[in-house]
Amino acid sequence: MQVPILKQGNVLIACIQAALSDKDLIRLRDDLADRVGQFRSSGVVIDVSALDVLDSFATRTLRGIAQMTKLRGAETVIVGVQPAVAMAMVQLGLTLDDVLTALDLDEGLALVAARNAEAGARLRDRHDG
């Protein structure tokens, strides 16, 4: 099943609606990597609230997406991890330490905006300095 990727301003929103096969995940990763460049997006929000399980491959792919989009100039935020999923992930040692997380889509968009504002300020400082 293909994951729809929506463009909202300068943010891409990928809303996973059902359990994905490994192939679908790879495709999502490749699609996002493409689109980030194509739309010159500054952020990606991946909504996993419909998933009741996140296995190690999915976690690794999500982290891969985050690192990849970062290299292309966009912050990735994972949103909507369910309580039970969070528990299971932690017990499996999948803590996604280096990836941003937020409660829901709203929060995720706010976090991307805040991050971009910070990065902008940092760049300005460096420029001024």
Added chain:
Amino acid sequence: MAEPQLAPQTHRLPLTVQDVERRKRIVGLGPDDLARIASIKSTVTEGADQFGTVFFDYLRSLDGTASLFKNTAALDEARRLKREHILAMVGGDYGVSYVKQRVLLGALYSKVGLDVLVFLGAFHHLMKVIGSEVMRRHAAADPMNVFESFMSFKKVAFFDIGIIVDVLIDERERTISLQQEAIREISTPALQLRDRLLVMPIIGLIDTQRAKQLTDSMLHAIRANRAKVVVMDITGVAAVDSKVANHLLQTIAAARLMGATAIVTGLSAEVAQSLVALGVDLSRVNTVGDLQGGLEAAERLLGYKVVQLEQAASPIDAV
């Protein structure tokens, strides 16, 4: 409140034939003893009422037995059981049913809060009185023989002490385990202090079971309250070892996966030292000394600024 029945309380002691035989072996109670005890049986049987009175009078003279003497129902029951006990001690049958009767007596002692020490003192006094009576009646005939008989009788006494002390200890352990259960069942509330700010005061023992429950309730509270920051206060956690620390780390990681930041507060100096000594890495955890500091840090994270008004409102104005 209804008094709990005696019988169900005693199920934890193994009352099997093997156990009874083992107890007999330990005190050395054998077939030879039965004959010797029979020779002093009449003396003990005749004086049973008097000996029972002696036992309870002595108990009354000791400290810490007030609860027994206030509870007349229990006292009457104890008197009855004690009389039966004294008669049974020379009865010659020390099987499972004998042990069961002693267990009942022990359970009764435990119910009225009789101390092991006090019980031992009173029992010793009882033995002393019975011993003097036996010697007075029989010593003229054959002192050595009477002494042997009394020693056999004493084996029964120690046999009984073993059972009753076991019951007292067992009951105490049961109380402790019940209390631990109660502590464990005190759930950990997640309180919303401000919009998007939760506080979890964690009190008591954290084991794997409770850590799971705690994490679960926290994650659901984060979802329900749309919390962004959770302050976990562990002032009430007596001991933090590496296991507890790992549980905390897992809880914090799970909260982060849901987009919430956890702040741990209330690490005492001892806890901090023991964590450092254990080599637990808490460098990635936000820790603040006390709850107040934690709340201030949380408010900063959420962008709150608490300002004290110059003129504090008087209580009357506030109403």
